[in-house]
Amino acid sequence: MSQPRTVLITGAAKGIGRAVAEAFDAPGNHLLLLDLDVAELQGWVAEHSWQARVETHAADIADLPRLQAFFQDLSARIGHVDVLVNSAGICNENEPEDLDNWHRVISVNLTGTFQVTSLCLPLLASGGRIINMASILGRAGKVRNTAYCASKHGIIGMTKALALDLAPRRITVNAILPAWIDTPMLQGELAAQARIAGISQQEILRNAKKKLPMRRFIASAEVAAMVLYLASPEAGGVTAQSLMIDGGVGLGM
Numbered sequence: 001m002s003q004p005r006t007v008l009i010t011g012a013a014k015g016i017g018r019a020v021a022e023a024f025d026a027p028g029n030h031l032l033l034l035d036l037d038v039a040e041l042q043g044w045v046a047e048h049s050w051q052a053r054v055e056t057h058a059a060d061i062a063d064l065p066r067l068q069a070f071f072q073d074l075s076a077r078i079g080h081v082d083v084l085v086n087s088a089g090i091c092n093e094n095e096p097e098d099l100d101n102w103h104r105v106i107s108v109n110l111t112g113t114f115q116v117t118s119l120c121l122p123l124l125a126s127g128g129r130i131i132n133m134a135s136i137l138g139r140a141g142k143v144r145n146t147a148y149c150a151s152k153h154g155i156i157g158m159t160k161a162l163a164l165d166l167a168p169r170r171i172t173v174n175a176i177l178p179a180w181i182d183t184p185m186l187q188g189e190l191a192a193q194a195r196i197a198g199i200s201q202q203e204i205l206r207n208a209k210k211k212l213p214m215r216r217f218i219a220s221a222e223v224a225a226m227v228l229y230l231a232s233p234e235a236g237g238v239t240a241q242s243l244m245i246d247g248g249v250g251l252g253m
Helices: 015-023 038-047 064-077 099-123 146-169 184-197 201-210 220-230
Strands: 006-010 030-035 053-058 081-086 124-133 172-178 242-245
Touching (some): 006 015, 006 099, 015 030, 015 220, 030 038, 038 053, 064 099, 081 099, 099 124, 099 146, 124 146, 146 242, 172 220, 184 201
Parallel strands (some): 030 053, 081 124, 124 172, 172 242
């Protein structure tokens, strides 16, 4: 039986973050769930029967003063955090001339992830775990996605460097690179593509799956299972890694 752990998860209201919270739901665990959409988060938590102790908090990870206040309060209440899962992010597309979306995406996905991590470090226990959600677009480019691609490339670089910084504390830092994960974010992107192409969402789904070697999307629970492994004692020697879960679409890039 694993030891009880305190787990902080950002972006916990939907998709991968929600699946990760469910994966860590075990007796004795203390889950700190953060999301900008706190109403969605609290509604889902209220509907779920939990074994773990669960807290929900509103958090805009790009808002440094509020994050600082949150972590100051957290430090006064709890002894440590064992696992930090940085899952919060946005996927706004941007044209190359679109500075507003560039700054918004970078401020949330890259700067926000670093801010949460930096502020959590004094609480992170020796031998702790940091797991960052990057993307297959952390290794590839995509039209109208300069900001998103840059942010996810940045998370991979940050993961590698931070792993070296924290190795003396036996804290591992790894990134997961999902692709074609069946989440509300993906469904929203496909719906937008269907509108642009003038076809049904069912047809765009069929076309998308034809591009995938396994002919299916990856479930959020499969990503959560990878998080559980990286947070396990068995993964104590795995650090500075970027692990892809994409059903083969990246062809091992």
